[in-house]
Amino acid sequence: MSTVSSSGWLYGAVQRRRNRGLGGLYLVVAAFLILYAVLFPGILSVGGFSKFTQNWFPLALVTMAQALLMLNGGITLAIGPLVSLGAVIAATTMEGVLGVPGGFLAVAFTGLAIGAVTGAIVAHLRLPAIIVTLAGSFIITGVALILLPRPGGFIPGWLSTALAGHTPVAFLLLVVILVLWKAFLATPLGLGIYAAGDNPVGAFRSGVPVERVKIVSFALSGLLAALAGLFVAAQTGSGDPVIGTPFTLNSIAAAVLGGVGFLGGKGTMRGAICGSLLLSVMINVMFFLGFPPVAQYVAQGLIIVGAVAVPELLGVWRARR
């Protein structure tokens, strides 16, 4: 009895500590969401909410894919190509003999396999992740281009309607994925992601299989990115071998906006998800306010720097007082 309550207390304390520092981010996200709702009340209807979350969903997935690796002390520059490859495989397999379930499996398996191989190269050959994924991004782009040299392919209409229609299916899927992530974090392997990212040597000496954790995190990251590609293909109804390109930088930006550090072990998935929500809302607001695409780039650059710099400067200012 007493153990249960004390562990519950400990859990609460840990969660509170993790939420600290994210307060500012929550406020900014809330402010942007309110602004959005005031400007475009359509978001408050079921259809509007569905469309909004559908625009956010792939970014949320790739941000999770990126944050997962950054928490483990890695990084990947292959997110965009993996999204493209996921979209291409979905668009080329679903009309064939495999059908929709086969297409799903093919996309999931490809993501897992590519991620696992990348992870194995990084972990066992001890090459820096940023360069391996850079080289990997060329290879993955090449495969996508060979499978589908120009935009095309086919996604069954009912699947597009189911995933990207007027129902908040995407949002529910995101909730399910977040619950699964929470459950995964409760396993030794999931906890090992944080431990190995924070202090690889310490984690190794405490019995964490550092190499295996790294491979698993790369595999999961690949899975998430490929699934994001499948969703994008369902959204557009076809495949495109370069559709994922912007996701690489956006995934890094969103994770950093959410307070995930580059050195591993620092940050939270809920922060990363908030970061992706913030980025998605910003892009939407600028789009609907009629900003030309180039002005969006300017604003995006300024906002990203501001979002990272302001909390840092506030921290310095607080420490001085």
Add this chain to the structure above:
Amino acid sequence: MNAVRSLFRNPPLLTFMLVALVWLVAGLTLRGFGAYGHLRYLLELAAVIGIAAAGQTLVILMGGIDLSVGAVITVTAILLPLISPAWDPTGLVGIVLALAIAAGIGFLNGAGAAYLRVPPIIMTLAMATFLQGLLVIVAGGSAVTVSNPAVILLGQARPLGIPAGVILWVVVSAGVLLLIHRMPIGARFLALGANSLATRLSGVSVTRNTLILYALSGFFAGLAGILVLGMNRQGYVGIGDPYLLTSIAAVVLGGTSILGGRGTYAGTIPGAILLVTTTALITVVNASPGWRSIMFGTLILALLLISGREARR
């Protein structure tokens, strides 16, 4: 045996040997590869990557990274024709102005990293995004043709049969090697990359060195931009994009640790040549764009296995 072992401990030399081997094999097997004109052309292309990678090497040595290299090259290549004053017959004023702008952009990167405490990868990434938008607003989407005589001279002249770009690269290489290995500031960069806390406690100003470093990186990217402009005679949005990843790849292929503190520009030089050679060989094979991309990625990975491995724990 010992000679072989010491060779493997010396990544720059190893990369040089690799280049020599590839050139020898390709020259013997492929018709036209070993021709003087072709090799000279390869070096000319490598000069752009090498100069852009000079700044990148310095930044990576100090433990940072500069993702705005491509954007700075594009900015210089587009702005230079626009800001070159018509009253200046030599065109040098335009070059100085463009280099000042490039160094200024780098300085802003450094200021963001030093004062605002934004991680370099994010600061330079945001800067690249920002510039990408600003450029289209300032210059519109169309290509600009250069009429600046000094820039054209730099891109086209061949004193004694050697392209001016390659000569510029030799000068830059000598300067950067001196800076890293013979000047106090180079030692400070390396020390900051190896252990920034210890270096700070030893009295080295992190802020000052960060500002200088990123300004230098911007300067070299600007120089590469001017060379590209001279070779192409035209500047357009996206002209610098290919040089971002190749500049990083050249640094890492040269054996410089991406984590900072260990490496030398002497490795980046053969790294740049190796990259250009790889691309040229892939073009010779005459494959579809998809296969070319796969081959390029696989080759980088294979080359990494030889020269870019991190120390064992």
